[in-house]
Amino acid sequence: MVQVIKRNGDVVDFQRDKISVAIQKAMKEVRDEINTYEVRAITDKVIDSIEQRKENINVEEIQDIVERALMTSGMKDVAKSYITYRYLHGLIRESNTTDRTIKELINGESEYWNSENSNKNPTLVTTQRDYIAGITSTDIARRFLLPKDVVEAHDKGIIHFHDIDYFAQKSLTNCELVNLEDMLQNGTVVNGVGIDKPHKLLTAATIATQIIAAVTSSTYGGCTINLSHLAPFVRDSYNIYYKKYEQRGFSPSECQKWAEQDTKKEIEDAVQTFNYQTNSMTNTNGQAPFLSVFMYLNDNPEYIKETAALIKEFFNQRILGFKNEVGQYITPAFPKLLYVLDDNNITEDSEYWYLTQLAAKCTAKRMVPDYISAKIMRRDKVDKNGNGNVYGCMGQRKLQLM
Numbered sequence: 001m002v003q004v005i006k007r008n009g010d011v012v013d014f015q016r017d018k019i020s021v022a023i024q025k026a027m028k029e030v031r032d033e034i035n036t037y038e039v040r041a042i043t044d045k046v047i048d049s050i051e052q053r054k055e056n057i058n059v060e061e062i063q064d065i066v067e068r069a070l071m072t073s074g075m076k077d078v079a080k081s082y083i084t085y086r087y088l089h090g091l092i093r094e095s096n097t098t099d100r101t102i103k104e105l106i107n108g109e110s111e112y113w114n115s116e117n118s119n120k121n122p123t124l125v126t127t128q129r130d131y132i133a134g135i136t137s138t139d140i141a142r143r144f145l146l147p148k149d150v151v152e153a154h155d156k157g158i159i160h161f162h163d164i165d166y167f168a169q170k171s172l173t174n175c176e177l178v179n180l181e182d183m184l185q186n187g188t189v190v191n192g193v194g195i196d197k198p199h200k201l202l203t204a205a206t207i208a209t210q211i212i213a214a215v216t217s218s219t220y221g222g223c224t225i226n227l228s229h230l231a232p233f234v235r236d237s238y239n240i241y242y243k244k245y246e247q248r249g250f251s252p253s254e255c256q257k258w259a260e261q262d263t264k265k266e267i268e269d270a271v272q273t274f275n276y277q278t279n280s281m282t283n284t285n286g287q288a289p290f291l292s293v294f295m296y297l298n299d300n301p302e303y304i305k306e307t308a309a310l311i312k313e314f315f316n317q318r319i320l321g322f323k324n325e326v327g328q329y330i331t332p333a334f335p336k337l338l339y340v341l342d343d344n345n346i347t348e349d350s351e352y353w354y355l356t357q358l359a360a361k362c363t364a365k366r367m368v369p370d371y372i373s374a375k376i377m378r379r380d381k382v383d384k385n386g387n388g389n390v391y392g393c394m395g396q397r398k399l400q401l402m
Contacts, residue, residue: 002050005058014050014057019043019066026070026082038075045069098139105131126282134165141167166220175221175394180208180229190214200240201263204233205270209277212291217283222290224338224392227310230270231303234310238263264309271313279322279332291335294392295369297352298342308352311339315358319365337362337369340377340390 003011020043027034049065050057063086070079104110105128121127141164142151154161161167163174182188187196190210198204208230215223241259250258279288295311297304314337321329339359345352359369378388 002053003056004062005056007059011056016043016047019046019062022066022082022085023070023078026085027075027078029081029085030077038073042066042069042073042075045073098135101135102132105135124282127287130287137168138165141165163220169220173219173221176215176219176223177392178211178215178223178225180211180225183211184208184229184233198233200237201230201233201266201270202237202273204230205274206277209274209281212278212289213281213283216289216291222292222394224292224294224394226294226296226299226392227314228296228299228303228307230310231300231306234263234267234306235303237266267309267313268317271310271317275317275322275332275335278335288334292338292392292394293335294338294340296340296342296374296390296392297344297355298340298374298390308355311355312358315355315362315369318368319358319362321366331366331368338372338392339369340372340374342374342390 002014004014005011020039023039023042024034027039046062046065046069049069050062067079067083067086070076070082101110105122108123122131145168146161146164150159150161153159154164183195184204184207185197187194188211189195191214195207195210198207208225212223212225238259241262242255245255245258246252278291281288283289293314295307295314297307297311300307318332318337322332324330339356341356344350345356347353359371362368372393374390377390381389381391383389
């Protein structure tokens with residue numbers, strides 16, 4: 001008696017009724033009634049073909065015989081239904097965890113994907129596309145790129161392989177310190193478009209957000225900018241306003257007064273634009289840019305007053321908060337604010353103590369900024385020439401004590 005070789009390799013006795021049931025299911029999909037005579041006739045035809053064999057037969061061969069029997073009997077509608085049924089069940093058998101994970105993501109069935117990243121909305125098409133790419137890349141990394149012992153250790157919780165979903169893309173980098181100074185002062189190229197040096201603060205702030213979007217779309221981590229890199233454009237704006245009033249015949253004192261007032265308003269508008277842009281835009285990772293703003297007064301001593309004005313406005317707007325979709329003021333996740341404490345803002349008699357007071361008020365209200373000690377950083381970050389340095393870092397929440 002012919003036996004059947006199952007897909008898992010087991011050998012079992014052939015069962016006639018399974019052929020009959022499969023044909024009935026296919027017929028039920030395309031016809032109002034099941035013709036038992038036709039079912040029996042096709043089943044007999046299949047059985048005759050199988051019993052003529054002298055060796056065991058596998059499941060796929062049996063299904064091929066059923067398809068041919070249906071086609072040669074003129075039952076093409078049932079044959080098509082059977083072929084479709086066979087194909088779909090083949091897909092189900094071949095599906096893996098990647099298939100199921102993508103299905104759960106698209107259907108919103110997974111609590112993990114619904115809460116995986118507070119900075120991403122899993123219902124957005126851009127976010128879902130990023131997640132699907134990440135799921136696929138993770139599968140490739142696990143099966144082809146990573147050593148088995150690493151995968152096993154990761155699965156057991158012995159280690160955590162961070163950002164495994166980006167590991168397959170070797171060209172991607174993690175966190176960056178964005179050199180806004182070079183790109184703003186010398187011009188840059190974003191998405192094939194050449195961008196010249198801006199001539200005023202509002203334009204510079206807008207270009208900065210486009211640079212941030214471009215950089216974070218090519219990385220899987222966050223980025224940090226130095227706020228002092230925008231400071232020269234505060235002075236550029238002031239000079240434009242001063243010249244405007246000077247051409248209108250105002251006295252030097254009046255020119256200064258009105259230029260300062262207009263510059264203050266532009267600082268407010270520029271910071272607001274920067275905040276709106278960086279929180280509302282979506283990069284190719286399906287999220288708003290993971291951004292930190294480094295606030296160091298002494299980064300560019302020539303423009304220290306302009307830097308102070310920008311820091312002050314960032315704190316004021318963060319204390320106020322951002323409106324959400326129902327008009328409530330909330331604390332935005334980004335940009336993170338990194339405020340540096342140094343000799344000119346750490347004591348009550350220091351020139352920029354008022355900024356540290358404002359920072360403390362912001363902390364009480366919004367739990368930002370992060371505080372960094374210039375003294376400690378200069379001690380710990382010494383270059384090969386023996387010089388201590390203070391520079392932007394990623395926004396890890398920390399308080400470095402003096």
